[in-house]
Amino acid sequence: MIANATAGAPPLKGKRILVAKPGLDGHDIGAKVIALALRDAGAEVIYTGLRKTPDYIARVAVDEDVDAVGLSLLSGSHRELVAQTVSSLRQLEAGDIPVFVGGTIPQQDQPELLALGVKRIFTAEMALADVIAAVAEVLK
Amino acid sequence: MPMANKTAPDPDTPVRTPSGIELPLVATGAHHDANGEGLPARYPFTRGIFPDGYRGRLWTMRQYSGLATAEESNQRYKFLLARGQTGLSVALDLPTQCGYDPTDPMARPEVGKVGVSLSNLAEMETLFAGIDLSAISTSFTINGTAAIIYAMYIACADKRGVPRDKLTGTIQNDILKEYVARGTWIFPVRPSMRLIADSVLYANEATPRFNPISIAGAHVRDAGATAVEEMAYTLANGLAYVDELIARGGDVEKFAKRLSFFFYVHMDFFEEVCKFRAARRLWARLLKGRYGVRDEKALHFRFGVVCGGLSLTAAQPYNNVVRVTVETMAAVLGGAQSIFTAAFDEALQLPTEFSAELALRTQQIVAHESGIANTVDPLGGSHLVEFLTDRMEREMERVMGEIDAYGGVVKAIEEGWLQARIAERALERKRNIDGKRTIVVGVNAFRREEGEADAGAVPRLDPAATQEVFDKFEAVRQRRDPAGVERTLAKLSDAAADDRENLLPYLVDCCHAYATVGEMVGRLKSRWGGFKEPGL
Numbered sequence: 001m002i003a004n005a006t007a008g009a010p011p012l013k014g015k016r017i018l019v020a021k022p023g024l025d026g027h028d029i030g031a032k033v034i035a036l037a038l039r040d041a042g043a044e045v046i047y048t049g050l051r052k053t054p055d056y057i058a059r060v061a062v063d064e065d066v067d068a069v070g071l072s073l074l075s076g077s078h079r080e081l082v083a084q085t086v087s088s089l090r091q092l093e094a095g096d097i098p099v100f101v102g103g104t105i106p107q108q109d110q111p112e113l114l115a116l117g118v119k120r121i122f123t124a125e126m127a128l129a130d131v132i133a134a135v136a137e138v139l140k
Numbered sequence: 141m142p143m144a145n146k147t148a149p150d151p152d153t154p155v156r157t158p159s160g161i162e163l164p165l166v167a168t169g170a171h172h173d174a175n176g177e178g179l180p181a182r183y184p185f186t187r188g189i190f191p192d193g194y195r196g197r198l199w200t201m202r203q204y205s206g207l208a209t210a211e212e213s214n215q216r217y218k219f220l221l222a223r224g225q226t227g228l229s230v231a232l233d234l235p236t237q238c239g240y241d242p243t244d245p246m247a248r249p250e251v252g253k254v255g256v257s258l259s260n261l262a263e264m265e266t267l268f269a270g271i272d273l274s275a276i277s278t279s280f281t282i283n284g285t286a287a288i289i290y291a292m293y294i295a296c297a298d299k300r301g302v303p304r305d306k307l308t309g310t311i312q313n314d315i316l317k318e319y320v321a322r323g324t325w326i327f328p329v330r331p332s333m334r335l336i337a338d339s340v341l342y343a344n345e346a347t348p349r350f351n352p353i354s355i356a357g358a359h360v361r362d363a364g365a366t367a368v369e370e371m372a373y374t375l376a377n378g379l380a381y382v383d384e385l386i387a388r389g390g391d392v393e394k395f396a397k398r399l400s401f402f403f404y405v406h407m408d409f410f411e412e413v414c415k416f417r418a419a420r421r422l423w424a425r426l427l428k429g430r431y432g433v434r435d436e437k438a439l440h441f442r443f444g445v446v447c448g449g450l451s452l453t454a455a456q457p458y459n460n461v462v463r464v465t466v467e468t469m470a471a472v473l474g475g476a477q478s479i480f481t482a483a484f485d486e487a488l489q490l491p492t493e494f495s496a497e498l499a500l501r502t503q504q505i506v507a508h509e510s511g512i513a514n515t516v517d518p519l520g521g522s523h524l525v526e527f528l529t530d531r532m533e534r535e536m537e538r539v540m541g542e543i544d545a546y547g548g549v550v551k552a553i554e555e556g557w558l559q560a561r562i563a564e565r566a567l568e569r570k571r572n573i574d575g576k577r578t579i580v581v582g583v584n585a586f587r588r589e590e591g592e593a594d595a596g597a598v599p600r601l602d603p604a605a606t607q608e609v610f611d612k613f614e615a616v617r618q619r620r621d622p623a624g625v626e627r628t629l630a631k632l633s634d635a636a637a638d639d640r641e642n643l644l645p646y647l648v649d650c651c652h653a654y655a656t657v658g659e660m661v662g663r664l665k666s667r668w669g670g671f672k673e674p675g676l
Binding site: 024027035037051053077080081104123128129 | 321676
């Protein structure tokens with residue numbers, strides 16, 4: 001069991017979450033591990049696959065009526081691509097969908113992403129249980 | 141901070157390697173057969189492929205490196221060469237790797253972020269300015285667009301008057317593992333295999349000292365595969381390429397001499413040493429057993445390694461110097477032909493001059509001070525090493541058998557079976573770390589409760605560098621002869637529709653005409669379509 005092994009109901013039961021890979025980054029194992037962990041925590045997970053544009057990700061988020069979007073970036077392009085995805089969501093009047101970011105995000109860039117409205121930022125060395133708990137806290 | 145003691149308190153509790161092999165408390169001759177005995181350079185090459193090991197020739201020190209512009213990268217290469225590096229390894233940016241020109245909307249945010257932008261021959265000429273292509277070997281970590289970058293390298297040598305047969309180096313050119321782990325695929329599997337066969341067969345004639353493929357397990361390993369799986373998947377991919385090349389009329393006795401391999405070295409010391417000894421033996425046996433290869437040189441398993449990757453941590457980054465040192469020793473004792481030692485700040489950023497130099501110094505110290513390179517296969521005959529070598533070879537064969545049972549590696553990749561296996565393995569690895577069953581110092585044990593020391597500011601890519609790439613790209617497009625470009629691209633497009641053609645001469649012509657990576661990929665894509673990723 002991943003998270004909250006002691007709790008009764010899975011912490012993300014009934015939630016729909018989009019896990020997305022914006023841009024050209026081919027490192028997808030972190031996104032896949034998170035997707036599997038979210039699934040184990042009860043969420044219904046939609047994974048975009050690699051090389052998606054911010055517009056595409058926003059459209060899928062709206063079409064699939066998701067409760068949250070998780071963006072995975074390890075290519076150093078997080079500042080540009082997160083900003084574009086947030087802006088695409090707003091253009092589709094979906095700016096209220098919580099956005100999470102994971103990957104190689106240097107500390108110095110985190111305030112900028114949080115200021116865009118990103119709810120939480122996760123890095124590879126965080127325990128999965130902590131990631132799940134943080135997502136559950138925001139989606140509560 | 142409390143942590144589990146790694147030494148089991150109960151001596152009857154089994155201790156296993158990360159690949160799951162149970163270790164004896166004390167190894168004796170009863171644990172292994174005599175395979176490891178005998179001499180190096182004799183079939184099946186357990187003890188190495190050269191009779192004189194590293195005394196005849198040290199491994200190549202090849203630091204993966206590329207900054208946004210060709211000019212800065214050229215400077216960094218000269219910096220590394222001046223400090224004793226013995227080969228070059230070019231890191232390319234994602235647009236170049238995925239086949240987009242820098243001005244493509246999909247490419248713009250990614251230009252120059254993880255390596256150098258090489259969109260056309262003019263950039264390649266700048267990249268190697270003042271570097272003698274006939275004297276230094278160069279490795280390109282390039283896959284989806286490998287045939288194009290190789291063609292560009294040949295065109296660059298042509299323009300500089302360097303004879304093609306003097307070129308040495310490697311293109312990674314291993315598309316199968318891109319579908320599984322690294323993600324820079326462009327075309328569907330079948331035409332991609334054709335492009336690889338084209339480049340290998342062409343290279344055997346045009347650049348006989350150049351390695352046209354480096355079949356890589358490194359990326360599936362870093363994605364989560366065990367050491368056994370890393371080798372098994374890679375050898376399976378290797379056999380798929382051999383089959384493809386034979387189907388295209390290639391002579392295995394000839395092309396097999398130019399197949400090379402590339403792996404990660406992570407932390408479990410003896411497993412890492414033994415995976416190389418085991419795979420070297422298994423590859424020779426497979427080529428001899430399945431294809432009847434007779435020429436001993438065609439049975440040689442030649443490989444480069446990277447030390448670092450997933451084994452490095454963002455927490456307490458200086459600890460990574462120690463990790464890379466241990467890994468370098470494992471690579472040497474396993475018999476690697478080239479070594480890249482990652483910089484301690486790899487988990488945070490592209491290396492600075494300071495961290496890049498320290499990484500190079502790490503392997504220089506192992507090479508010139510530790511003395512471990514003075515005797516061939518110094519661990520050969522150790523009961524534990526021979527036991528693990530035997531067991532890992534058997535385990536690799538077992539995993540390869542599972543792939544065969546599924547219907548072969550190409551099917552396993554097209555249907556996403558292998559990708560799903562790696563994802564599950566990665567989740568298992570993460571859970572083992574979260575649950576402290578696998579100890580990572582500074583991450584789940586011996587953390588600094590007072591918080592991390594500031595790792596220092598991560599240098600951001602200067603927007604002026606990106607602008608320079610855009611400007612140079614437009615300038616080349618203005619300068620070239622558009623009719624000549626169109627002529628070479630049209631011929632490429634026609635040849636792509638005919639499976640009997642080898643595309644490399646057409647790509648070399650395109651490069652000479654300063655056609656761009658995006659233009660060449662565009663023509664091929666319009667013939668072949670793109671890869672459709674299987675679902676999770």
